Amino acid sequence: MANTAKIxxxxxxxxxxxxxxxxxxxxxxxxxxxxxxxxxxxxxxLDRIHAxxxxxxxELGAKLTFRKTTRLEDAIRGMDFVLNTxxxxxxxWTEAQRDMGxxxxxxxxLHVAQIGQMLFFLEVAKLIEAxxxxxxxxxxxxxxxxxxxxxxxxxxxxxxxxxxxxxGYREIADVLGLPCSEVTANMIGFxxxxxxxxxxxxxxxxxxxxxxxxxxxxEQYWDTHRPTFGDNQMSRGAVEQYQxxxxxxxxxxxxxxxxxxxxxxxxxxxxxxHLGGFDSEIxxxxxxxxxxxxxxxxxxxxxxxxxxxxxIFKPEQSDEQIVPIIDSMLxxxxxxxxxxxxxxxGIIKGFPEDLVIECRGVxxxxxxxxxxxxxxxxxIISGVMIPRWAEAxxxxxxxxxxxxxxxxxxxxxxRRTRSREQAEGFLTEWLTxxxxxxxxxxxK
Amino acid sequence: MANTAKIxxxxxxxxxxxxxxxxxxxxxxxxxxxxxxxxxxxxxxLDRIHAxxxxxxxELGAKLTFRKTTRLEDAIRGMDFVLNTxxxxxxxWTEAQRDMGxxxxxxxxLHVAQIGQMLFFLEVAKLIEAxxxxxxxxxxxxxxxxxxxxxxxxxxxxxxxxxxxxxGYREIADVLGLPCSEVTANMIGFxxxxxxxxxxxxxxxxxxxxxxxxxxxxEQYWDTHRPTFGDNQMSRGAVEQYQxxxxxxxxxxxxxxxxxxxxxxxxxxxxxxHLGGFDSEIxxxxxxxxxxxxxxxxxxxxxxxxxxxxxIFKPEQSDEQIVPIIDSMLxxxxxxxxxxxxxxxGIIKGFPEDLVIECRGVxxxxxxxxxxxxxxxxxIISGVMIPRWAEAxxxxxxxxxxxxxxxxxxxxxxRRTRSREQAEGFLTEWLTxxxxxxxxxxxK
Numbered sequence: 001m002a003n004t005a006k007i008x009x010x011x012x013x014x015x016x017x018x019x020x021x022x023x024x025x026x027x028x029x030x031x032x033x034x035x036x037x038x039x040x041x042x043x044x045x046l047d048r049i050h051a052x053x054x055x056x057x058x059e060l061g062a063k064l065t066f067r068k069t070t071r072l073e074d075a076i077r078g079m080d081f082v083l084n085t086x087x088x089x090x091x092x093w094t095e096a097q098r099d100m101g102x103x104x105x106x107x108x109x110l111h112v113a114q115i116g117q118m119l120f121f122l123e124v125a126k127l128i129e130a131x132x133x134x135x136x137x138x139x140x141x142x143x144x145x146x147x148x149x150x151x152x153x154x155x156x157x158x159x160x161x162x163x164x165x166x167x168g169y170r171e172i173a174d175v176l177g178l179p180c181s182e183v184t185a186n187m188i189g190f191x192x193x194x195x196x197x198x199x200x201x202x203x204x205x206x207x208x209x210x211x212x213x214x215x216x217x218x219e220q221y222w223d224t225h226r227p228t229f230g231d232n233q234m235s236r237g238a239v240e241q242y243q244x245x246x247x248x249x250x251x252x253x254x255x256x257x258x259x260x261x262x263x264x265x266x267x268x269x270x271x272x273x274h275l276g277g278f279d280s281e282i283x284x285x286x287x288x289x290x291x292x293x294x295x296x297x298x299x300x301x302x303x304x305x306x307x308x309x310x311x312i313f314k315p316e317q318s319d320e321q322i323v324p325i326i327d328s329m330l331x332x333x334x335x336x337x338x339x340x341x342x343x344x345x346g347i348i349k350g351f352p353e354d355l356v357i358e359c360r361g362v363x364x365x366x367x368x369x370x371x372x373x374x375x376x377x378x379x380i381i382s383g384v385m386i387p388r389w390a391e392a393x394x395x396x397x398x399x400x401x402x403x404x405x406x407x408x409x410x411x412x413x414x415r416r417t418r419s420r421e422q423a424e425g426f427l428t429e430w431l432t433x434x435x436x437x438x439x440x441x442x443x444k
Numbered sequence: 445m446a447n448t449a450k451i452x453x454x455x456x457x458x459x460x461x462x463x464x465x466x467x468x469x470x471x472x473x474x475x476x477x478x479x480x481x482x483x484x485x486x487x488x489x490l491d492r493i494h495a496x497x498x499x500x501x502x503e504l505g506a507k508l509t510f511r512k513t514t515r516l517e518d519a520i521r522g523m524d525f526v527l528n529t530x531x532x533x534x535x536x537w538t539e540a541q542r543d544m545g546x547x548x549x550x551x552x553x554l555h556v557a558q559i560g561q562m563l564f565f566l567e568v569a570k571l572i573e574a575x576x577x578x579x580x581x582x583x584x585x586x587x588x589x590x591x592x593x594x595x596x597x598x599x600x601x602x603x604x605x606x607x608x609x610x611x612g613y614r615e616i617a618d619v620l621g622l623p624c625s626e627v628t629a630n631m632i633g634f635x636x637x638x639x640x641x642x643x644x645x646x647x648x649x650x651x652x653x654x655x656x657x658x659x660x661x662x663e664q665y666w667d668t669h670r671p672t673f674g675d676n677q678m679s680r681g682a683v684e685q686y687q688x689x690x691x692x693x694x695x696x697x698x699x700x701x702x703x704x705x706x707x708x709x710x711x712x713x714x715x716x717x718h719l720g721g722f723d724s725e726i727x728x729x730x731x732x733x734x735x736x737x738x739x740x741x742x743x744x745x746x747x748x749x750x751x752x753x754x755x756i757f758k759p760e761q762s763d764e765q766i767v768p769i770i771d772s773m774l775x776x777x778x779x780x781x782x783x784x785x786x787x788x789x790g791i792i793k794g795f796p797e798d799l800v801i802e803c804r805g806v807x808x809x810x811x812x813x814x815x816x817x818x819x820x821x822x823x824i825i826s827g828v829m830i831p832r833w834a835e836a837x838x839x840x841x842x843x844x845x846x847x848x849x850x851x852x853x854x855x856x857x858x859r860r861t862r863s864r865e866q867a868e869g870f871l872t873e874w875l876t877x878x879x880x881x882x883x884x885x886x887x888k
């Protein structure tokens with residue numbers, strides 16, 4: 001009989017992750033006999049995801065068992081794997097914080113809003129340390145980079161951060177007209193800040209094909225292509241970042257790597273197309289609509305006994321690495337994944353070993369080992385990696401020490417801050433907002 | 445007989461350094477019999493400093509010999525010590541670059557202007573490598589931090605960077621009413637970015653005395669004290685930096701460590717007193733006037749045979765560490781100095797070993813060894829050290845690779861840059877200016 005696992009999913013009602021993960025769990029042969037505990041503070045969403053899981057399992061005859069809880073500790077105690085996909089306060093509080101930022105002169109909001117997330121991550125990691133010390137924490141909720149670093153430094157909990165951004169190289173292949181199956185790529189950096197160090201087509205360096213596309217076809221593409229909100233990979237913005245820093249930014253990276261591409265809707269449209277990319281007020285609205293549709297799809301399947309779940313959620317493993325990684329660990333099946341793990345041994349030279357980086361890693365029954373890579377070019381290190389690290393350390397420190405001064409020091413570093421008064425104005429409103437109780441109770 | 449040295453001084457006509465150094469050289473018993481070669485591209489200033497040296501030597505009966513040259517190599521070949529105090533293009537080009545920056549929206553100019561300096565440093569260090577490989581380079585001209593790091597990484601030349609900013613702790617003692625002789629302090633960081641880790645009065649921690657002064661006497665001091673241009677040590681700005689980051693900023697540090705204290709003359713006046721501190725248009729004008737007075741003093745002594753040099757330049761060793769360090773090396777007299785040297789062994793943990801830091805070091809006949817210090821507080825590391833390092837690496841990379849893209853990537857990081865067009869506008873004017881020939885000829 002295969003090994004079985006106890007898996008806790010925090011924020012199981014997550015509109016972005018939950019249905020796909022449930023389907024991946026149900027179809028994973030290696031997880032037969034395992035037990036999954038769903039946890040969410042939103043009881044309605046929790047009930048639905050639990051019902052969906054039961055329905056899919058029933059249709060497939062999968063040997064999984066489920067339970068549900070609104071208590072965090074129930075989803076952690078004694079677990080082998082804990083998956084954290086939770087967004088503290090949900091999308092509504094995220095959007096409210098964004099509006100608050102905009103009222104104080106921060107277009108599309110401030111990253112300081114991530115502090116609540118990071119404090120919750122720490123609560124989870126500490127609870128794992130206490131009641132499930134052998135568990136692996138799989139971190140999908142953002143901010144993966146800063147959050148995983150904070151947990152790594154402050155607890156003994158073993159963390160793997162996961163994201164799908166690295167698949168962006170497939171979009172490059174697609175736009176270049178190369179079959180994905182013939183293309184491979186390596187990218188490394190920090191989560192949402194990864195740079196493609198190798199890009200091969202049939203084993204040969206394919207960067208020259210990108211250069212040729214830029215020279216001969218890019219302008220026409222930008223003129224005629226109508227990108228969807230998430231379609232930033234071959235944007236004018238990404239290409240400009242490549243030209244300035246020397247490696248192609250992958251996945252979510254182009255969304256963030258150049259401030260001047262993002263300082264207004266006008267800039268965003270210039271660099272990311274007519275919707276202004278993922279993070280504009282237009283693109284983000286579409287993303288939220290898609291998330292709401294996901295929830296509706298789940299409702300449809302759950303509320304309608306005659307609808308087969310499998311007709312909506314095809315029984316195929318998704319691109320999501322979460323379940324395959326659990327399978328690799330549980331059944332000691334070595335495989336290479338794109339992971340966010342501590343920079344042990346200096347996989348990215350020049351950064352602390354307790355900083356969580358994104359790189360390739362081999363996962364097996366013993367855990368995860370990062371794959372050493374050639375040193376990143378100096379141009380990437382000085383141009384983008386060190387500045388991004390500087391920003392990260394400031395918010396990590398703010399979340400760790402959680403005082404008004406540390407929050408202020410962080411916000412003062414935001415290049416959009418024009419005065420101390422502006423920063424204080426935002427912080428005062430943010431910290432006194434009734435919905436920010438979670439941060440407030442952590443303040444020292 | 446004591447050892448003797450051959451010393452080359454580049455930029456010997458420097459209004460800030462030259463007279464004081466000449467006097468220090470002449471009175472140093474340990475340097476008897478040594479030979480000094482003055483080099484400057486400004487022949488008038490060169491002649492005057494040479495004449496001053498001859499005059500002081502004559503009055504003192506000092507056993508030093510001098511020569512002068514306008515050729516760089518003459519001041520380097522075969523030397524034991526090379527002192528670089530030169531400012532490429534002099535104050536006039538520095539001021540012209542500042543005006544140019546202001547026309548493009550950069551109040552008080554852009555640090556990119558330092559690139560010309562750094563390229564010249566590299567030329568000097570490479571020449572030392574070629575024609576005086578055993579020489580020590582003593583670097584007084586700015587930017588010491590970035591420039592010494594660049595030379596350390598790109599050449600084998602041994603460099604010590606020197607500054608007087610660390611004496612700022614004496615101003616703290618003075619304002620607190622403590623005799624300087626009873627006070628000791630340690631400060632560490634990067635040049636012009638040093639933080640006081642220890643402050644003792646009669647051997648006891650005297651930080652509480654600073655805290656008490658802030659509580660009870662600071663407001664009155666700021667209301668009534670009329671600071672001179674260089675008098676930033678106990679400014680409202682320095683105290684605010686201390687409160688935000690937890691250690692007192694020393695010397696030149698308060699001038700730079702908080703952007704919001706420096707974004708307008710109004711801010712500068714609020715934080716640094718009625719002149720707006722050293723770097724305001726008012727304070728800097730006074731500094732330039734003082735420098736011009738230095739030149740006039742030298743002229744007065746040199747042009748007037750009846751004036752005794754010693755009446756103007758008292759025969760007492762100044763605070764400048766340059767000559768004592770040469771003496772320590774030449775005659776193997778171990779002593780502790782405040783130096784800028786590579787971060788070997790990780791004196792400041794978490795930064796590269798080839799980054800030049802400012803710390804205490806023991807100098808003797810074997811060279812210089814940094815003194816290990818307790819780790820800097822996380823608050824300083826994340827709040828100010830990493831962000832400053834990020835800035836430094838970007839300008840070091842720009843100077844090293846010297847392409848339009850690297851200059852642009854650097855200027856885009858300046859928080860005052862509002863658009864790519866603004867950065868390009870400045871760069872185009874700067875790079876095409878006839879006075880910027882030195883940078884232009886280095887562009888790759």
